[in-house]
Amino acid sequence: MSKQQQQPPKAGDLCITLHQPWASLLVHGIKRVEGRSWPAPLNVLSEHIWIHAASKVPDAATIEAMENFYREVYSVDGVTNIKFPEHYPVSVLLGSVKVVGCLKLEELVSWEVLPQGVRLEGQTDYCWLCEDPKKLVVPFQMRGWLKVYNLEKRIAADAARGLRPVLGPAPFKFPLPDLSDARSLQPGSLQNMLSQEAGSFKEPSSNKKG
Template identity: 65%
Template sequence: MGSKGRSDVVNYRNPCLTMHQPWASLLVHGIKRVEGRSWPAPIRGRLWIHAASKIPEPATIKAMEDFYREIYAVNGITDIKFPEHYPVSRLIGCVEVVGCITREELGCWEEVPEAVRLEGQTDFCWLCEQPQKLIIPFEMRGFQGVYNLERKIYESATRGLSPVRAPCPVKFPLPDPQDPLSLKPGSLVSSLNASGTSKLERSESVNAAIAGARAAATQFSKGQSFQPPPTGGVDKPISSRTRNRSTEG
């Protein structure tokens, strides 16, 4: 099992992270490039993604899809293909964790697209590349923190991976190209301070989408249903396809 208090890199065998939907599928489909946590990433390299058992509510799915529509539009990307299904209690794919930095560092990092910088909404930002999805998701039980996949599941899963065509793939530049572990909390602070880079200026619609995404995320810590806040310009009707997702497992 992983330890949330560790900030160094641990030698996991086949690390896996259980995530709630819709965040899990958004990450595996390459729409989500940054996984936010209150603790630093304890690994680099392949991270398997397992979807937790809670069926996502239609309002939660809508809030997160609206969030990604808005932040991608900042970089002129308007054609985003969201997952048709948000399966639960399944191993659904993997990503490559190439680094972990703080929210402040990501927000001021001009070398990455503005949409990626807007994804940073938590203390620590796990930077993810090369998403792959399982053609047939594996039913399995998840655990807290980062943990190792069972060997049999790992061996079967590696044979069932398929590359994903992400709407805007990102290659995060390493501070030290010779050191694959150089992208860590504090690694960008000195260069950002020297450049005097200011924080992002956000439009009203982006701020509304961020507020909706934050509200959707806090439902799990409060143990209550999600009621999206008034959004002004981003409140759209929920399609029948989106409503039906809430009953799919």
């Protein structure tokens, strides 16, 4: 058990535990940006990750506040028909989303190609960009862990058979980087990369390899 816990999560078996109502809002395709105080690990990017709801029961005021927040977020883009989850279960595996990228807050809010509502979802230091929501027909009761962790293979295999695609109120595909261009990563990446290069190569140009 200890060796397994020390191993880094593998693609396809990844899971993260979130509090309600945020967990269900993500799986139902309403929440498109997951906010964290830490950046998405490299092995999470471009991968589907399981979403597990934590054990804390959300109070009615929190649910109402978050549903009102997303009504406002979508209304700026003219979307008014939002079907919120009927229930916000806890201590269950809910479904999965695909994390297609991770931006700093300032990068997300200034990325003008995105709908205004998506940019308004940015509320924390790091913003995980989520697509392709899927929910389980029957949520699976289980215990969660901190950070990103490995979902037991047996549970993942059984749960995968119960996944169904979800169509959110306004499905959106984040513009993916040009994989043929190493500098086409995300807003701000070119500037960050040039700054790193300027700090790394302080030798005279004659000493650099061509």
